[in-house]
Structure formats: structure tokens, C-alpha cells
Amino acid sequence: MSLFSSVKEALTAEPSAKSRPDDGSEGAYWCDDCDVRVRDVDLEGEATCPDCGEEMRFERSSGRSCAC
Template sequence: MEFANTIKETLQASTESANRGGGKGDGSKGAYWCHDCAERIRDVDVEGETPPDCPDCGVAMEFERSPSTTGCAC
């Protein structure tokens, strides 16, 4: 029975984390994406309010954020 309790505690701990998925608590709200090039730049890595241009093709990138409250962008 101890083995079952260990498994239960492990699974419970993995779903209770409010900061899963690499949110890192750094204030990130999402990322800028170039869907043609599959390029991604996190919003906290961009200076200013203007969307950056894709480093590969030069087209303005689109901001997207996850509606998830857990920080998971799945």
C-alpha cells in the first residue's frame, strides 16, 4: 500500500504546480511568432511595445499567448 501512496503523491505533486511549462515567473505573457519560419521570441526578450521582425524573413511577428492558467502553452 505504501507504493500506491507514493505513486499518488508523485502524481498529485506534478499537477499542483502553478508554474509548469517554463513560465519561470519572469512576467512573460506569451511570445512573438513567425509561423512561416517557425521562429519564436518570448515577449520578455523584446524591448519596447512594437512587435519585432522575424530574424529569418523580416516580416513582423505575431504576439500569441496561452489562455492556460497553469503556464502550460500546450
């Protein structure tokens, strides 16, 4: 396989398994004071920051390429 073929295959390949998981997540909760992020599917109970105990705000994910 030539270098050109390798580059072409990499550029035209479908997204890898590193795409956003399809586990029902709608977004994440953020603590603006501590910069802590907790995905909604990982949260148990109230949306409070595990570091400072303040209420966290919800931010909805926006597409498959989101870092959430």
C-alpha cells in the same frame, strides 16, 4: 514507502518548478513562415523574425500551463 504511496504522492503533489515562469511575460511573438517563436520578454526592439526579417504576430499566453 510502497509503490501505492509513491503513485498517490505523485498524483496529489503541487505543480513543480517547471510551471510557467513569473517574469512578466504576456505571451510570445510567432513567425508563421519560419515557425520561429520568441517570448515577449526575450525580444529586443521590433517584433521581426530573426530568420527572415518579416513582422511577427503576437499570441497571448492563456494560463499557467501554457508552453510559453
